[in-house]
Amino acid sequence: MTSSDVFWNSINALKHHSVMPYVPNSHVAKSVLLRGQPKKLKIINSQRNDTLPKFFQVNEYKALKAKQINEALDEAVPLPHPAILHEAMRYSLPGGKRLMSTLCIASCEMIGGSQSVAMSMACAIELLVTMAVIQDDLPCLDNDDLRRGKPSNHKVFGEATAILACQALHCLAMQHIAMIKAKNVSPDRLLRAMVEINSAVGSEGIAAGQIMDINSEGKEVSLSELNFIHRHKTGKFIEASIVSGVVIGGGNEEEIERMRNFGKYVGMAYQLWNDIVDVIGSPEMREKTGRDMMRDKATYPKLVGIDGSKKHAKELIAEAKQELAYFDPTRAAPLDHLSLILPPLRMSMASSNHFTNSIIAFKHHSMIPFVPNSHVSISAPLRRQPKKLMIINSQKNHPLPKLFQIDEYKPMKAKQINKALDEAVPLRHPAVLHEAMRYSMIPGGKYFLSILCNASCELVGGSESVAMSLACAIEMLSVMGMIQDDLPCLDNDDFRRGKPSNHKVFGEATTLLACQALFCLAIEQIAMIKAKNVSPDRILRAIVEITSAFGSQGLAAGQIMDMTSEGKEVSLSELDFIHRHKAGKSVEASIVIGVIIGGGNEEEIGRMRNFGKCVGMAYQLWNDIVDVIGSPDTREKTGRDMLRDKATYPKFLGIDGSKKQAKELIAEAKQELAYFDPTRAAPLDHLINFIVSFDNIN
Structure with a gap:
């Protein structure tokens, strides 16, 4: 048995600790492949090591996209009646690095998607991120009184309003995706993106990871259990943010699959980065939070040490970059530079052989194909199917069938x-x-x-x-x-x-x-x-x-x-x-x-x-x-x-x-x-x- 087999056996044992079997992405059915738009993307030979354009400025790019996303969100969540609900929805929107929404935009634009389509999807992503942030701060979960330098949502508006704001943000995010209007974005792609995102937020994503995270506090947790927690609580949503951008941008199945792998690696590297920062502080601010340590939560540094965590993060980013090597280097530049900021690579790093086999496991966790449907413009009047229903004259008063029980x-x-x-x-x-x-x-x-x-x-x-x-x-x-x-x-x-x-x-x-x-x-x-x-x-x-x-x-x-x-x-x-x-x-x-x-x-x-x-x-x-x-x-x-x-x-x-x-x-x-x-x-x-x-x- 290989080390990869050992890794997956531990995860499968955890997944099957239930009455019904667990099947990853079992709810997604897909037998017809999506085809990308022609002449949109130059595929680079995988053996080449194309250097990134030296003129690309990632800090300027991030600031620009964050500004655009903030402007779009301001329009997406106005202040109609009842004002208090919409104030609560808006309160937690400002701030944050806009990382996931920027990853979504960069992924969509990389394969030729329009900026307007990418921005609509990014808004939906950010609405869901905000929902998760508000919910995570509630007293029954992490019980945090501060978020992004100001009082948490529930401290300002109360728990009930904060919970209802979460519900409203989730609904609005789905409407944002469903109502994307673009010539080259078919409804079947919007539905696929919607399934992708909801899967990453629900019982196969954030909700599952949070439940396991809550139940693990103060307990001995194996590496496979920790992988499950972080893969679902954080990793899947980052992956879905990237994949949904590729789907609505017009990516074909090969492009979607490569970017899914990219998203898996970046998602897990991001969680490693978070765990390390909790112990040693941010590379920029040098501030330690120590919240996970105080709650006696399982973290990667706790199981494999700081150096082992750094090494694994670096390896994951290297794997992610291998997937980007197949794409045009100019269009891939934003994603390459964004991936560089995730792990704390500027800090000292010692070698470690801990749990590198999990990279192999991530490579084989792919999505089952999805069947796209034919579509009609959603804005066009709907026409009923012929010979299905007899319309009765409105002046008649038909008695109901007496036989109906x-x-x-x-x-x-x-x-x-x-x-x-x-x-x-x-x-x-x-x-x-x-x-x-x-x-x-x-x-x-x-x-x-x-x-x-x-x-x-x-x-x-x-x-x-x-x-x-x-x-x-x-x-x-x-x-x-x-x-x-x-x-x-x-x-x-x-x-x-x-x-x-x-x-x-x-x-x-x-x-x-x-x-x-x-x-x-x-x-x-x-x-x-x-x-x-x-x-x-x-x-x-x-x-x-x-x-x-x-x-x-x-x-x-x-x-x-x-x-x-x-x-x-x-x-x-x-x-x-x-x-x-x-x-x-x-x-x-x-x-x-x-x-x-x-x-x-x-x-x-x-x-x-x-x-x-x-x-x-x-x-x-x-x-x-x-x-x-x-x-x-x-x-x-x-x-x-x-x-x-x-x-x-x-x-x-x-x-x-x-x-x-x-x-x-x-x-x-x-x-x-x-x-x-x-x-x-x-x-x-x-x-x-x-x-x-x-x-x-x-």
Whole structure:
């Protein structure tokens, strides 16, 4: 057995310490290769050692790109209502070296991508970096009060706002990628970049690395375990930043693979550099932080010494430079110089033979091929597929099919969704993260939003398999919102669905990381839909729709306003804003993306959007009423909103007025359904009837 085999056996043993097997990048499928644009890139003979242009000034380049990125971010995150949420999002954006976003730009431009496309991708990268920084500083994680020379985000805005700002930044980053408009960037490339980035942030990236890092404090950690932590917590995101730049820049498969290897080496060298700086200080500032030592964390200097860590960093950068040797030296110059700044090469270095075999292991960790889809411009009106749906005359009042049994339909769909979720979120390494993701989802609740999504997709002729993929994504996002809402800094609920809340079982840190992982997995679930009649532009449009509903234009905005309204006088228009954003928009988006992916045309999408708006607000009215008089099923009152002195519709309109408004909204929603085939519309019609089923409750 070779030393490389020994290295990988230790990692594989760690990966398989779970119920379900771990398969690296198993969620990425790709059988057709991407081809680069012709005459864009001169491939250099690998045997040559081309010298870099002497006139290239890396410090000027870095300063220029950082300035451009800052200007783009300032435009990307304006200050609309609610101001406090957007202030929190903007607060942590300034500062930082912009290393990952600059690597993304340099990678995109190296293979011929335009600066505007590169800048859009870089903004998305920086939004995600900021999200990770804010989250990492929270008391339940690293508990840092200062970041970049000023108070951390949660010290200024509070933990709840900081958490919601993270959610909003993640949503905005996905919208930034999905809405890139360029002649030479096809939607399938945008989807591939999105999957790449989310994989690096979720349960196969940052979230996994952070969980392992938290659990390793004060414990003996092997070298293979430390490699896993740093590869996932830092390395994968640097790799993804570089690879996504190459993907949207037009790189072919060979170029993508070489730059993936480059990213792996640079990512691990960067973490080595961080570990060394924690002990001996920055080469520029000569400042030591010592935070990792104080927390008794596993680091490379702790396992192999300072000299061994320096040597390995130098070897990794040398390997990275070998990959750059295949590219035009002028275009590769920014990346070559950027890689030079990562390890502390200006310090003294002694030889060491520790763990150099891990370089060999990194070389063989590659991405499974991805299947690009045909595409249509996302800005063009969507045209429904022919012969899929009979549009009914709006003046007719078709009776619903009497044979339809809603009591059979709901448990059948819930069972199918539960099975699909069980397959979508297996118990892989790290087990505790995936257990937390599954705990509040399998088995789940009533699956109201996911069944609405499923029924809307099938209403316009979408296939059952596509509808189920969407339903799973919606349920992941619903569970994310639910377990986050239960956290002590938000609603502080100890129980959910008859059992202890997620954070009571797994702790606040794991719950937060599970939320992050569920969001990433939901976006991947949508981005990777493969169906003959579902074009990538529809998938991108669906992603923009759903992330808008959960970000600063939806759930996050509603929660912020809901928190700040407790114990205060709130107008009816303010209450409408809270409930429209906190609950209504997610209901609407769940329905609309079902119609988009199902093949609906613009008229059908518009009608079902109106349907969703009415149902969303009626659903919130129902929740407010049940909080006072109890559920029609259990007759149990919760009274949580009254105890917290929250603004509710019964408080403004009374119980009877709230019931009346709910009935009017449901009647309006049913009018929109009258335009569709009554047989296909039956599930939706019956699903919303429960909202007005409390007439017999006093």
